[in-house]
Amino acid sequence: MKDRIFFPLALLAAAGMVGIAVMPGVGRLPSGAVTGDGKDYSEITVSGAYLNKIVAGGDATTRLIDGPGGRKQLYIEVQAGALNEAPELGPHFRLAADMEVQFSGYTVRCTVRARPADTRGALQMQTNYSAGRAGESGWQVFDLQRDPADFSFEYEVPLAEGDQGVDYFGIRPVVPEKSRALIVEEVKFQRLGRWAP
Template sequence: MRDRLFFPLAGLLVILMVALALQPGVGRLPTGSVAGDGLNYDRIEISGAYLNKVIAGGDARTRLQRTPDRGYLLEISAEADALLDSPERGPHFRLAPDIEVQFSGRKIRVTVRARPSEDQGAMQMKVNYAAGRVGESGWKQFDLQPGFTDFSFEYDVPVAEGEQGVDYIAVRPVVPEKRRGILIESIVLERIG
């Protein structure tokens, strides 16, 4: 084979191999723990495709939806009596160790922007910041509005002791009967103390 033909074909083959190697990652949604950027921990926002990092836990259903006007929204739904009281046994976001260290011993504000889902929408939701073995905020209950609204609470995160636990932000609909659901647009964690 002549060089004029060989080198262009070899170059094309290399380009095809690289494209095939990158293909599985193209369009994949983020998963795993919510982490900071390594520089600024005063405000951590979980929104857009990062809402896919939710762990359904228990018998809840989670579904990431893409809308033309608001981008990604997270729908969380559950049947009556399907969720246990423990925050990690229902829908939650696991916080990476870097956030746990930055929030340890600090006052934070948790803000969830949510509304009832279109079908069988919940009238209330509960939110809890759980700091592993050292404590939790307890469930904070909020009355939902027809449109997206910010719901906030403040919590003094206990100082981490010994081995690091796992911190969670748990969010769930209040389900008095049948099935109920909520839509979440964003969750913001802010250090305020």
């Protein structure tokens, strides 16, 4: 085979193999722990397709839905009495070790932009920042409004000691009876001042 035919065919075959190797990741939604990827940790925002990083936990239903303009939103539905009090045993985001290190000893403002779902909409939402054995914020309860609104609280993240664990951020509707659902548009973590030396 002549070189002018062989080398273009070899290049085409190599490009085809690379394309086949990349194909399984095309269109796949992000998953796993929320991370800052070594960038600026003063503000980490989870929105759009990255809301898929939620872990349903327990008997909750979580899924991405299309919001206005095709932007992805997170739907969370829970049955009455279905969840344990621990944030990691219900709908939650795992925060990667890099965020745990960067938030350790800092005050962090946690903000959730949410609203009731159109069907069986929750009147209230609970959120909780858990640093595992080191402590947690406790469940913060917010009254939801008809339209999307920001709900925030600040938490002094305990100093990380010993082996690194995993921090969690739990979000769930308050469910007085039957089932309730809410829509989350965005979750934001803002690192404020250092509270510990």
